[in-house]
Amino acid sequence: MSAELLVRFVDFLVARHAFVVDATLAGVLTGALCATVGAVLVVRGESLVGDAVAHATLPGVAAAFLLTGHKSLPVLWLGGLVSSALTMWALAAIRASGRVREDAAIALVTSVAFGVGVLLLSLVQSAPSGAQSGLNTFLFGSAAAVTRPQLLQLVAVGALALGVVGVGWRGITLVSFDDRFARTLGAPVGAFHAALLGATSLIVVASVQAVGVVLVAAMVVVPGTAARPWVSSVASMAALAALIGAAAGWVGAASSYVFDGLPTGPAMVLAAAFALAFSLTGASMRRRWVGR
Numbered sequence: 246m247s248a249e250l251l252v253r254f255v256d257f258l259v260a261r262h263a264f265v266v267d268a269t270l271a272g273v274l275t276g277a278l279c280a281t282v283g284a285v286l287v288v289r290g291e292s293l294v295g296d297a298v299a300h301a302t303l304p305g306v307a308a309a310f311l312l313t314g315h316k317s318l319p320v321l322w323l324g325g326l327v328s329s330a331l332t333m334w335a336l337a338a339i340r341a342s343g344r345v346r347e348d349a350a351i352a353l354v355t356s357v358a359f360g361v362g363v364l365l366l367s368l369v370q371s372a373p374s375g376a377q378s379g380l381n382t383f384l385f386g387s388a389a390a391v392t393r394p395q396l397l398q399l400v401a402v403g404a405l406a407l408g409v410v411g412v413g414w415r416g417i418t419l420v421s422f423d424d425r426f427a428r429t430l431g432a433p434v435g436a437f438h439a440a441l442l443g444a445t446s447l448i449v450v451a452s453v454q455a456v457g458v459v460l461v462a463a464m465v466v467v468p469g470t471a472a473r474p475w476v477s478s479v480a481s482m483a484a485l486a487a488l489i490g491a492a493a494g495w496v497g498a499a500s501s502y503v504f505d506g507l508p509t510g511p512a513m514v515l516a517a518a519f520a521l522a523f524s525l526t527g528a529s530m531r532r533r534w535v536g537r
Contacts, residue, residue, distance in 0.1 A: 303325075493513045493514075
């Protein structure tokens with residue numbers, strides 16, 4: 246590490262600038278929140294659903310700006326939630342038809358939603374005020390652009406989503422392992438499923454500004470996958486995944502500051518991918534050692 250990079254890293258650790266603190270907290274929070282719900286999705290075998298929700302936010306964000314003409318984060322988030330809900334409804338309808346395989350259905354709604362989002366985003370950029378909208382940051386994320394009020398809104402949305410998951414935790418985990426058995430017990434399987442999807446949508450929509458639509462799905466899936474070989478319960482898996490996601494967020498923010506302009510989202514994903522590689526390698530070595 247050169248002397249200049251070392252000085253910048255020390256400056257990051259000291260965190261004398263408010264925007265550095267806000268960007269770091271945004272990365273840590275988004276990493277932890279995405280990983281928490283992602284751990285449950287990984288257990289359920291629905292990792293691709295997070296990808297669909299992430300890509301479905303873009304058309305809603307762009308449409309909200311076109312309709313209002315203002316870059317108000319709550320309005321943009323509301324637009325993203327509406328488009329995510331419509332996409333999930335379309336996915337459920339395609340699944341119910343029984344004519345399309347589940348993986349093909351998810352790929353279909355993901356690609357169509359993202360295509361509509363890119364089309365609307367091009368309309369935003371061609372509008373008189375579109376060049377200054379800054380909505381292109383939603384594609385790849387920009388934690389440095391997160392302000393203190395937006396950070397507080399992220400905390401509030403994250404607390405609401407985690408509260409929903411926490412209240413229905415026992416039912417969600419039961420349904421995740423065996424939904425048929427849950428139905429025989431009279432559990433409201435549909436309600437628990439909707440609660441998990443709702444919490445996922447809230448967290449994903451709130452995270453796209455920091456991580457980006459394209460990469461937020463990776464932060465939903467990768468930490469949970471990295472945590473799975475080391476734990477024996479969903480609760481411990483979610484906790485470990487949250488730690489991995491938070492660490493990836495910190496590394497992403499640090500890399501963005503030290504290397505001056507390196508995108509935070511890709512750096513977060515690379516850090517999480519490194520943790521996954523380490524986890525898979527370590528788990529494989531542990532199995533060999535135990536086997537011997």
